Amino acid sequence: METKQQPKKIGIFGGTFNPPHIGHILSAEAAAKKLDVDLLLLIPTGLPPHKELPEQTPTAEDRLEMLRLATDGMKNTEILDWELKRAGKSYTIDTVHALQAEYPDGEFYLMMGTDMFQSLESWREYEALLSLVHLVVFNRGEKEETERNRAYAQKLKEQYGADIICMREKPTVISSTQLRAAVKEGTWHPFVSPAVYGYILRRQLYGIKRDLHRLSIEELRAVACSFLRAKRVPHVMGTERAAIALAERWGASKEDAQVAALLHDCTKRLTMEEQLKLCEKYDIVLDDLEQKALKLLHALTGAEVAREVCGVSDAVYSAIRWHTTGKADMSLLEKIIYMADFIEENRDFPGVEPLRKLAFEDLDRAMLLGFEMTIEEMNEMGNPIHFRTLEARDWLKGKRHEC
Ligand code: ATP
Numbered sequence: 001m002e003t004k005q006q007p008k009k010i011g012i013f014g015g016t017f018n019p020p021h022i023g024h025i026l027s028a029e030a031a032a033k034k035l036d037v038d039l040l041l042l043i044p045t046g047l048p049p050h051k052e053l054p055e056q057t058p059t060a061e062d063r064l065e066m067l068r069l070a071t072d073g074m075k076n077t078e079i080l081d082w083e084l085k086r087a088g089k090s091y092t093i094d095t096v097h098a099l100q101a102e103y104p105d106g107e108f109y110l111m112m113g114t115d116m117f118q119s120l121e122s123w124r125e126y127e128a129l130l131s132l133v134h135l136v137v138f139n140r141g142e143k144e145e146t147e148r149n150r151a152y153a154q155k156l157k158e159q160y161g162a163d164i165i166c167m168r169e170k171p172t173v174i175s176s177t178q179l180r181a182a183v184k185e186g187t188w189h190p191f192v193s194p195a196v197y198g199y200i201l202r203r204q205l206y207g208i209k210r211d212l213h214r215l216s217i218e219e220l221r222a223v224a225c226s227f228l229r230a231k232r233v234p235h236v237m238g239t240e241r242a243a244i245a246l247a248e249r250w251g252a253s254k255e256d257a258q259v260a261a262l263l264h265d266c267t268k269r270l271t272m273e274e275q276l277k278l279c280e281k282y283d284i285v286l287d288d289l290e291q292k293a294l295k296l297l298h299a300l301t302g303a304e305v306a307r308e309v310c311g312v313s314d315a316v317y318s319a320i321r322w323h324t325t326g327k328a329d330m331s332l333l334e335k336i337i338y339m340a341d342f343i344e345e346n347r348d349f350p351g352v353e354p355l356r357k358l359a360f361e362d363l364d365r366a367m368l369l370g371f372e373m374t375i376e377e378m379n380e381m382g383n384p385i386h387f388r389t390l391e392a393r394d395w396l397k398g399k400r401h402e403c
Pocket of ligand 1: 014015016017018022023024027111112113114115116138139140171172173174175176177178
């Protein structure tokens with residue numbers, strides 16, 4: 001039996017992440033790279049010993065989800081929710097002991113910014129802590145901070161034999177406090193990722209009060225990102241661009257095309273179990289094939305979520321609803337979203353270039369070709385084809401014969 005190799009060099013980065021920002025991410029990434037750690041552990045604090053959680057701090061689940069969104073796609077990185085689950089204050093020494101038990105051969109690099117570093121001698125069992133970890137210190141940008149950190153590191157080395165690495169990277173000057181203030185004023189600070197900001201909007205965190213049915217397109221784009229895995233974001237942004245181009249070419253509403261494209265995959269990341277729960281919630285009746293085919297469900301549930309969360313129009317609802325199987329008698333917007341999803345700039349399959357060209361010359365012929373390609377591919381893979389797709393193909397064939 002193959003045994004998974006245990007990571008040896010392990011970076012630990014704790015914080016309230018309230019909300020997470022690029023100062024956290026860039027510092028941790030730079031340190032992880034410089035030290036060549038095998039694993040970076042991000043550990044959201046439950047109850048910080050050194051500061052009160054401010055009013056309107058989101059729940060532990062929301063802070064955890066924001067951190068997931070902020071770090072989705074980061075290599076060799078995991079989020080540990082141990083401190084969120086532990087009762088009482090979150091002491092780092094307890095976490096390090098637990099990590100030693102989990103990774104008996106681990107060598108730990110505890111990362112922190114200047115504010116935390118300079119308070120180190122007030123931490124619980126700090127001498128023991130210093131004997132168990134290497135410390136990695138980030139500047140946060142205040143004047144003369146580098147000198148202060150170096151002097152303090154020297155003192156800790158001499159007094160306790162601590163091993164301290166002071167990072168030299170240019171600091172990203174930002175704090176969660178500043179970001180909470182910006183959010184409260186309704187401003188989206190560029191140091192918060194779109195996915196995190198979209199989540200803040202969607203969950204109305206930090207006292208923000210926005211009507212999600214009346215968001216600007218930038219805000220809606222952020223909300224769309226908050227629904228997605230990071231790796232799917234380029235596809236959705238590509239679909240938005242393709243949908244705009246097709247709407248302009250064929251005279252559809254650009255705004256409807258954008259909204260439908262941005263939200264078309266909003267439930268794509270869900271598991272079968274989660275999809276089925278949504279089907280139950282929205283009274284969606286599934287046919288035989290849909291009951292087995294996870295890939296077909298996100299169009300059905302996505303349309304419902306887009307309507308409930310963002311209040312999309314019936315036309316947009318319907319374009320999302322039919323973007324996977326297609327159907328007979330498709331509206332212009334339905335065709336545009338189906339086609340934009342098929343040909344957006346990140347798609348790369350044999351025949352995509354001629355199909356892209358055709359979509360701007362004769363949309364119905366492009367749709368017919370798209371359905372035929374899908375049917376052929378499904379046949380080759382031995383997958384069943386949804387009857388709506390066959391109906392869509394036959395409808396378009398019939399239209400061609402009428403011409
Ligand atoms: P708050 O403003 O609410 O006090 P914060 O911005 O300091 O929050 P935390 O989540 O408390 O963020 O910080 C977690 C860790 O990240 C701490 O060690 C902190 O010093 C460090 N840190 C926070 N912001 C930065 C930054 N911009 N650059 C480098 N390190 C940072």
